[in-house]
Amino acid sequence: MKPSPLEQHQRLLGRRDFLRTAGGGLGAAALASLVPGVAGADAAGSHHRPRARRVIWLFMAGAPSQLDTFDPKPGLVDRFREPLPPSVTQGQRVTAMTRGKEQLVCPSRYTFRPAGQSGVEWCELFPHLAGVADDICVVRTLSTNAINHDPGKTSFCTGSEIPGKPSMGAWLSYGLGSLNKDLPDFVVVPSAFWSGRVNVQALYARLWGSGFLPSRT
Numbered sequence: 615m616k617p618s619p620l621e622q623h624q625r626l627l628g629r630r631d632f633l634r635t636a637g638g639g640l641g642a643a644a645l646a647s648l649v650p651g652v653a654g655a656d657a658a659g660s661h662h663r664p665r666a667r668r669v670i671w672l673f674m675a676g677a678p679s680q681l682d683t684f685d686p687k688p689g690l691v692d693r694f695r696e697p698l699p700p701s702v703t704q705g706q707r708v709t710a711m712t713r714g715k716e717q718l719v720c721p722s723r724y725t726f727r728p729a730g731q732s733g734v735e736w737c738e739l740f741p742h743l744a745g746v747a748d749d750i751c752v753v754r755t756l757s758t759n760a761i762n763h764d765p766g767k768t769s770f771c772t773g774s775e776i777p778g779k780p781s782m783g784a785w786l787s788y789g790l791g792s793l794n795k796d797l798p799d800f801v802v803v804p805s806a807f808w809s810g811r812v813n814v815q816a817l818y819a820r821l822w823g824s825g826f827l828p829s830r831t
Contacts (some may be wrong), residue, residue, distance in 0.1 A: 666790065671782055673821075675767060678739075679721045685754055690721035697804050706761050723769040782823035788827050 681687055699719035708717070726735040729813050730747030743750065765775040772779040780788070786798035802822045 638721075667793070669782075669786055673767075674762075679722075683737055683739065684752055685736070686726040688726075690719055693719045694721055694816065695719065703761055709762050767776060767821060772825065777818075777820045778823075778825055780827045781821055781822045783822055784824040784827050787824075 677683075681690075696719045698719060703717075722737075725738050727738070727744070728734065729736045729744035732748050734747055734752050736744035736747060756770075758766050758775065760766050760769065760775055769775045770775055772781050783800035783802065790799075792799045800822075
């Protein structure tokens with residue numbers, strides 16, 4: 615005879631059933647933490663088997679402007695030397711470098727040309743990269759609400775302008791795991807010297823921290 619719903623409920627709450635279920639769940643979690651490689655992705659609940667084996671992330675703070683490299687803005691040519699419209703700053707505080715100075719629109723001095731079958735426009739500064747344009751993915755849909763460096767850098771490295779969120783390396787470590795439990799999941803190599811000064815480009819540890827994700831040593 616099929617047990618009644620009340621009997622089924624009482625059986626699920628039984629001591630032995632609870633211990634057996636909990637023991638199996640804790641054992642699986644412990645095993646996942648000991649197995650390298652894709653175990654990290656399974657523990658994270660991913661239903662896609664990861665294919666990436668390694669990622670090199672170059673965040674070059676202090677590099678040339680995106681307007682002079684990979685993000686052409688031809689509309690700025692017609693507005694050259696016009697005052698910066700309030701719609702850009704939206705009342706935000708400007709940086710100390712530009713405080714008290716006249717804010718004018720200035721386009722790039724370099725030209726851009728389509729390259730490859732994709733037709734992505736490349737700056738004349740990168741003729742060799744333009745030769746392999748179809749092998750490179752250029753993303754031009756990123757945006758931020760901040761106009762200053764610090765929240766922009768934090769948003770670029772963690773996905774949020776508010777400090778404390780996990781970095782790109784922490785997410786990859788959480789999703790892909792490690793190929794060797796005796797080696798770190800990811801390594802950060804900050805620049806130490808710039809313009810004769812020390813640690814200018816070391817930036818902040820929060821840009822590569824684990825945030826609310828589990829930390830690993």
